[in-house]
Amino acid sequence: MAKYVSKITGWGNDALFLLEDKDSEFIIIFNDDAPPELADISVLHTKAELLMPPERGDVLLIGDKVFTITAVGDEALHTLKTLGHCTLCFKGKDEPDRPGCIMLQGDEPLLKSDIRVGTSIEIH
Numbered sequence: 001m002a003k004y005v006s007k008i009t010g011w012g013n014d015a016l017f018l019l020e021d022k023d024s025e026f027i028i029i030f031n032d033d034a035p036p037e038l039a040d041i042s043v044l045h046t047k048a049e050l051l052m053p054p055e056r057g058d059v060l061l062i063g064d065k066v067f068t069i070t071a072v073g074d075e076a077l078h079t080l081k082t083l084g085h086c087t088l089c090f091k092g093k094d095e096p097d098r099p100g101c102i103m104l105q106g107d108e109p110l111l112k113s114d115i116r117v118g119t120s121i122e123i124h
Contacts, residue, residue, distance in 0.1 A: 003053070008119045013040055028086075029042060030044055032044040056069055059123070062114060076100050
């Protein structure tokens with residue numbers, strides 16, 4: 001059963017800048033009603049209900065890319081539920097970089113070309 005299912009609706013001008021930077025490797029996600037200053041740095045998505053908290057070992061899908069959740073920051077649980085917001089970090093660490101991070105590990109990197117309107121973001 002899915003814990004969270006949403007669809008990408010767009011992204012800001014600076015939203016994908018840090019995705020392919022090896023020191024950063026993250027994207028910020030937000031509900032598509034984010035304020036303009038936050039929307040500019042975020043991947044926006046439809047509002048969705050977080051049915052259960054994401055946990056280490058869960059799977060996060062972005063389109064057909066599969067990632068295992070390796071750590072969840074304390075703040076990420078609250079902000080994902082209330083604002084559809086968190087930082088998805090693809091470094092695969094066992095501890096979150098920041099309280100708002102969900103850390104992910106996958107066999108294939110997420111690329112800028114994977115971010116498209118209509119692509120799903122799911123947690124299982």
